[in-house]
Amino acid sequence: MxxxxxxxxxxxxxxxxxxxxxxxxxxxxxxxxxxxxxxxxxxxxxxxxxxxxxxxxxxxxxxxxxxxxxxxxxxxxxxxxxxxxxxxxxxxxxxxxxxxxxxxxxxxxxxxxxxxxxxxxxxNNQQLFAAGQSNGKSVAIIGGGPAGLSAARELARFGFAVTIFEAKEQAGGLDTYGIVSFRLPQSIALWEVDQVKKLGVDIRTNTAIGSGIATDSLLAQYDAVLLAIGMSKVPYLNIEGEQLTGVYDAIDFVEATKTELTNDFAGKRVAVIGAGNTAVDAATCSVRLGAAKVKMVYRRTREEMTAYDFEFEFAKQDGVEFEWLSAPSRIIGDADGNVEALECVRMQLEEDEQGGRKRVTPVEGSSFLLDVDVVIKAIGQTRHLPLIEQLGLHHKRGMVMVNTGTYQTSNPKIYAAGDVIFGEGQGDAMVVAAAQQGKLAAYSIYKTLVAGRENDG
The missing domain is CATH 1.10.1060.10 (Alpha-helical ferredoxin)
Structure with a gap:
C-alpha cells in the first residue's frame, strides 16, 4: 500500500x-x-x-x-x-x-x-409489459429516478403520452448514479429505464426544467405534471477549511465512481463525516479506491446512526473505523491548500426536556485532531428550492407538501413523489418507497384525468 x-x-x-x-x-x-x-x-x-x-x-x-x-x-x-x-x-x-x-x-x-x-x-432480453391504448392525455414528469420511472411506466400502461425530463445524461436517478457499483451495477438501473422507454415514454436527458425549459410552458403543454426531482447536494458544514483541496461532496464522489475510477484516493487517509447510507457508500468506495485508512466521524452514537444495519456491517467488514460522539470543527490545510488534518470536538448526549430525540452538546476542552488527507461530507442533502419556488408550490424548507391520498401539491395540476416529499413523517427515504409513491401518483392522475371523466360521461 x-x-x-x-x-x-x-x-x-x-x-x-x-x-x-x-x-x-x-x-x-x-x-x-x-x-x-x-x-x-x-x-x-x-x-x-x-x-x-x-x-x-x-x-x-x-x-x-x-x-x-x-x-x-x-x-x-x-x-x-x-x-x-x-x-x-x-x-x-x-x-x-x-x-x-x-x-x-x-x-x-x-x-x-x-x-x-x-x-x-x-x-433473456424480456420486455415484460406493453403500453395501453392512447387516452389522449399527456403527462410531464420532472426527474427520471425511481419515483419518476415508476409513474411513467404506470401512466404509459394507462395510455398516457408521457415525457420524462431528466437533467443528467442518463435516467435512473439515485439508482443509476447514487448507489455504489459493487452493490448495484449501473446496468441494472439502465435496464429498468429501458423497460420504461420501450413503452413509448419519451425520456429527454440533459434537459433541466426551470433553466432549459420554462415551467410555465410545461404547465401549458401537458395535462398534468409530476415532480420527482429527489434531493440535491450535500449541505455545507460551515466550518473553516471547507474550500481546501481534498474536501468532497459524498453525492458527487459516489457518482464519479460510477463512470470513472482513479488513483486519487490510493494510499490516502479518509474521514467521512456522517453515518447514513450515503456515508457508508462513501467510506466503502474509499476503501475500494485504495485508501490506506477510512474513518467515519459521527456526532451521535452507533444506536442513532441512520444507515441500515446491513450497511453498517458491510462497512465494518471493509475495515472502516468509527469515531462516535465526534463533530468536525475545522479542516486544516497545508501550505499548498491540501487537507492535512480534521479537528473535531467530543460530543455528549442529553435528554430532551420535551421527550424527543436526545440533544447533542460539545464537551468543553475536548478538541482533538485526526490526520487525514481527504474529507468527505455526507450529512444529508439540500433541496431543489429554486425549481420548487418557480412552480409556486407550498413547501416546508424545500419539502413539497402533498395530499397524502392523491399526491397533489398546492397546485392541483402538479403532483409530487419520491424524496422531494420526504421529511417530517411524510414518506420514506427508500428506493422502494419512491417507487410506490410514483405508482400511486400515476393512479391518482389516471383517476382525475381519465376514470373520473368516464364516470361523469
Missing part, C-alpha cells in the same frame, strides 16, 4: 475488480431449493411488509415451477424498479423480517429470489 498518506498507484483493472458486484446471484439449483421452502401463505405477511405490495408467494411459486418470465412479471408489475430493489432494499427489515419462517428456522431469501427472477429477465 505504501506509507500512509502517500499516493500509490493501483492498476485500473484492479480498481474495476474492487467495484464489481460483491454478492453473487443464486444458482438455479439453489433458487429452486429455496423457493420450495416457501409456505406460499394465503394471507402472507411478507406482502404487507413490502411497500410496493409485491405478491411474493406468487413470484416464488413461479420460480419453483420454472415460469421465470411469469415470476419477473409479478415482481415488476408491483415494483417497476424491482431489479434494483432486489439488491438495495432492507429486506431483513421488510419482507424477510415479516416471513413466518422466522418463527421456526430462517426467513425465505426473498431478496435473492427476486434478484434471480429479474436477472433472468435481463439476461
Amino acid at each position: 505504501g506509507a500512509i498518506g502517500k499516493p500509490v498507484f493501483i492498476p485500473v483493472e484492479s480498481l474495476r475488480r474492487n467495484f464489481a458486484e460483491v454478492k453473487a446471484g443464486m444458482r438455479p439449483k439453489e433458487a429452486i431449493e429455496e423457493s420450495n421452502r416457501c409456505l406460499y401463505c394465503y394471507d402472507a405477511p411478507c406482502i404487507k411488509a413490502c411497500p410496493t405490495g409485491i405478491n411474493i408467494p406468487s413470484f416464488i411459486k413461479k420460480i419453483a415451477s420454472g415460469n421465470m418470465k411469469g415470476s419477473a412479471r409479478v415482481i415488476m408489475d408491483a415494483n417497476p424498479v424491482g431489479a434494483t430493489c432486489a439488491r438495495v432494499c432492507p429486506t431483513e427489515e421488510l419482507c424477510e423480517g415479516a416471513c413466518v419462517m422466522n418463527e421456526s428456522s430462517k426467513p425465505i431469501m426473498i431478496g435473492s429470489l427476486q434478484r434471480y427472477a429479474t436477472d433472468w429477465a435481463m439476461k
Whole structure:
C-alpha cells in the first residue's frame, strides 16, 4: 500500500475488480431449493411488509415451477424498479423480517429470489409489459429516478403520452448514479429505464426544467405534471477549511465512481463525516479506491446512526473505523491548500426536556485532531428550492407538501413523489418507497384525468 498518506498507484483493472458486484446471484439449483421452502401463505405477511405490495408467494411459486418470465412479471408489475430493489432494499427489515419462517428456522431469501427472477429477465432480453391504448392525455414528469420511472411506466400502461425530463445524461436517478457499483451495477438501473422507454415514454436527458425549459410552458403543454426531482447536494458544514483541496461532496464522489475510477484516493487517509447510507457508500468506495485508512466521524452514537444495519456491517467488514460522539470543527490545510488534518470536538448526549430525540452538546476542552488527507461530507442533502419556488408550490424548507391520498401539491395540476416529499413523517427515504409513491401518483392522475371523466360521461 505504501506509507500512509502517500499516493500509490493501483492498476485500473484492479480498481474495476474492487467495484464489481460483491454478492453473487443464486444458482438455479439453489433458487429452486429455496423457493420450495416457501409456505406460499394465503394471507402472507411478507406482502404487507413490502411497500410496493409485491405478491411474493406468487413470484416464488413461479420460480419453483420454472415460469421465470411469469415470476419477473409479478415482481415488476408491483415494483417497476424491482431489479434494483432486489439488491438495495432492507429486506431483513421488510419482507424477510415479516416471513413466518422466522418463527421456526430462517426467513425465505426473498431478496435473492427476486434478484434471480429479474436477472433472468435481463439476461433473456424480456420486455415484460406493453403500453395501453392512447387516452389522449399527456403527462410531464420532472426527474427520471425511481419515483419518476415508476409513474411513467404506470401512466404509459394507462395510455398516457408521457415525457420524462431528466437533467443528467442518463435516467435512473439515485439508482443509476447514487448507489455504489459493487452493490448495484449501473446496468441494472439502465435496464429498468429501458423497460420504461420501450413503452413509448419519451425520456429527454440533459434537459433541466426551470433553466432549459420554462415551467410555465410545461404547465401549458401537458395535462398534468409530476415532480420527482429527489434531493440535491450535500449541505455545507460551515466550518473553516471547507474550500481546501481534498474536501468532497459524498453525492458527487459516489457518482464519479460510477463512470470513472482513479488513483486519487490510493494510499490516502479518509474521514467521512456522517453515518447514513450515503456515508457508508462513501467510506466503502474509499476503501475500494485504495485508501490506506477510512474513518467515519459521527456526532451521535452507533444506536442513532441512520444507515441500515446491513450497511453498517458491510462497512465494518471493509475495515472502516468509527469515531462516535465526534463533530468536525475545522479542516486544516497545508501550505499548498491540501487537507492535512480534521479537528473535531467530543460530543455528549442529553435528554430532551420535551421527550424527543436526545440533544447533542460539545464537551468543553475536548478538541482533538485526526490526520487525514481527504474529507468527505455526507450529512444529508439540500433541496431543489429554486425549481420548487418557480412552480409556486407550498413547501416546508424545500419539502413539497402533498395530499397524502392523491399526491397533489398546492397546485392541483402538479403532483409530487419520491424524496422531494420526504421529511417530517411524510414518506420514506427508500428506493422502494419512491417507487410506490410514483405508482400511486400515476393512479391518482389516471383517476382525475381519465376514470373520473368516464364516470361523469
